[in-house]
Amino acid sequence: xxxxxxxxxxxxxxxxxxxxxxxxxxxxxxxxxxxxxxxxxxxxxxxxxxxxxxxxxxxxxxxxxxxxxxxxxxxxxxxxxxxxxxxxxxxxxxxxxxxxxxxxxxxxxxxxxxxxxxxxxxxxxxxxxxxxxxxxxxxxxxxxxxxxxxxxxxxxxxxxxxxxxxxxxxxxxxxxxxxxxxxxxxxxxxxxxxxxxxxxxxxxxxxxxxxxxxxxxxxxxxxxxxxxxxx
Ligand code: NAD
Numbered sequence: 001x002x003x004x005x006x007x008x009x010x011x012x013x014x015x016x017x018x019x020x021x022x023x024x025x026x027x028x029x030x031x032x033x034x035x036x037x038x039x040x041x042x043x044x045x046x047x048x049x050x051x052x053x054x055x056x057x058x059x060x061x062x063x064x065x066x067x068x069x070x071x072x073x074x075x076x077x078x079x080x081x082x083x084x085x086x087x088x089x090x091x092x093x094x095x096x097x098x099x100x101x102x103x104x105x106x107x108x109x110x111x112x113x114x115x116x117x118x119x120x121x122x123x124x125x126x127x128x129x130x131x132x133x134x135x136x137x138x139x140x141x142x143x144x145x146x147x148x149x150x151x152x153x154x155x156x157x158x159x160x161x162x163x164x165x166x167x168x169x170x171x172x173x174x175x176x177x178x179x180x181x182x183x184x185x186x187x188x189x190x191x192x193x194x195x196x197x198x199x200x201x202x203x204x205x206x207x208x209x210x211x212x213x214x215x216x217x218x219x220x221x222x223x224x225x226x227x228x229x230x231x
Pocket of ligand 1: 001002003004005006007024025026027047048049050075076077078079098102124125126127168169170171172173174175176177
């Protein structure tokens with residue numbers, strides 16, 4: 001999910017800090033352009049996170065290009081804002097497919113490669129994946145799943161020195177939020193103690209901390225980056 005929004009900001013910050021980054025996304029043109037702009041330490045590969053076989057391909061691409069896999073950010077996600085009574089099984093399945101199965105496949109792929117040498121997995125859940133929210137039952141369910149899988153993986157992978165933490169953004173200024181009615185976004189901002197929408201770069205800073213050895217004693221944590229909304 002690195003072609004735009006928070007994932008694009010995370011890839012840019014990681015490269016700026018000296019990492020070599022394989023950006024993946026279903027948005028081929030945007031992802032390729034962003035990786036090219038980041039220079040020789042960034043590559044792009046087309047990747048649907050819900051596609052099991054595609055994970056083998058992108059992990060192989062990362063290992064070929066860079067020699068090791070030390071960090072995975074499971075950022076790709078989709079949002080649907082629908083009342084319960086109008087939510088179809090197809091919409092529910094789509095949210096599970098991308099937001100839940102995608103994160104599971106990422107954790108499994110990374111665990112297979114990182115076992116024996118350690119690493120850090122950063123899962124992007126949501127504030128909605130800690131508290132719930134109205135008119136988004138499928139999204140909430142899929143993000144609670146990310147929160148739960150983070151804890152399950154943190155406990156199971158700790159003996160392998162693989163740390164697994166989740167970030168829970170509030171309203172962040174990305175295309176995902178821009179697609180919603182402006183009055184809904186304004187209401188969320190009005191209810192945010194810091195009184196403004198977050199920037200993708202502010203989430204990227206927390207992802208960088210969780211990816212790096214600066215957070216070496218942190219695993220299984222669920223960190224809100226939400227202007228105080230959960231406070
Ligand atoms: P965004 O829509 O700008 O970015 C999401 C990226 O994921 C896009 O580049 C998209 O193409 C990619 N993606 C979608 N489906 C994919 C798939 N099947 N395979 C690979 N890539 C896919 O939104 P964003 O705000 O940057 O979202 C990033 C993450 O943050 C998501 O998991 C989202 O649920 C979460 N989040 C966002 C907010 C917010 O307010 N923006 C709040 C809480 C949580």
